[in-house]
Amino acid sequence: MDIVDRKILMELQQNAKQNTKEIATKVGLTVTPTYERIKKLEQNGLVKKYVALLDRNLIGKHIIAYCQITLYKHQKELIDVFKKSILGLPEVMECHHVSGNFDFLIKVAVEDMNQFQEFINERLSVVEGISTIHSSFVMNSYKNTTVFPL
Incomplete structure (x- = not known):
């Protein structure tokens, strides 16, 4: 895992709904290598899954x-x-x-x-x-x- 992988992981943690083009722009790569790196991070188990974080108060978990x-x-x-x-x-x-x-x-x-x-x-x-x-x-x-x- 290099510095670019770390940047990609930080971007995914901040907003996993970003598309690959947005992430590529932020980490300084083109779309294809960014996509390949994300797939590799997923395959290696660094990215376990993507989830939605809910507002606990709005769903009644006070x-x-x-x-x-x-x-x-x-x-x-x-x-x-x-x-x-x-x-x-x-x-x-x-x-x-x-x-x-x-x-x-x-x-x-x-x-x-x-x-x-x-x-x-x-x-x-x-x-x-x-x-x-x-x-x-x-x-x-x-x-x-x-x-x-x-």
């Missing part, structure tokens, strides 16, 4: 919570059950296996506190192996990006 989850035993079978269960919960936007005082950190998006309570009581706390769940709620966001610095 509550964002981060839950720190500790399993009662750090055992492969329980970790596998937890991971499989989390994949089936659409409210969970992110799940990270972490080091430190807890085992997993998840990001949850719901409409309101009632929906969060239902999520915790009916869906998350019934997952086998969970010992504790500590939740923190986003009061305000000052930086929220999907762009990786290159």
Whole structure:
């Protein structure tokens, strides 16, 4: 990956809806080599997929919570059950296996506190192996990006 590839990746992160001609102009190439580089970046797995980022408030997801989850035993079978269960919960936007005082950190998006309570009581706390769940709620966001610095 050279400097031009990095520029292309930055452009795609900023606006994946740009056409190849627009990207080519910004990175200083013609259309064909730019197109070929983008295809190569996709084939090599650097570009996983293209998505639309939604305004969470306009779609009614007013509550964002981060839950720190500790399993009662750090055992492969329980970790596998937890991971499989989390994949089936659409409210969970992110799940990270972490080091430190807890085992997993998840990001949850719901409409309101009632929906969060239902999520915790009916869906998350019934997952086998969970010992504790500590939740923190986003009061305000000052930086929220999907762009990786290159």
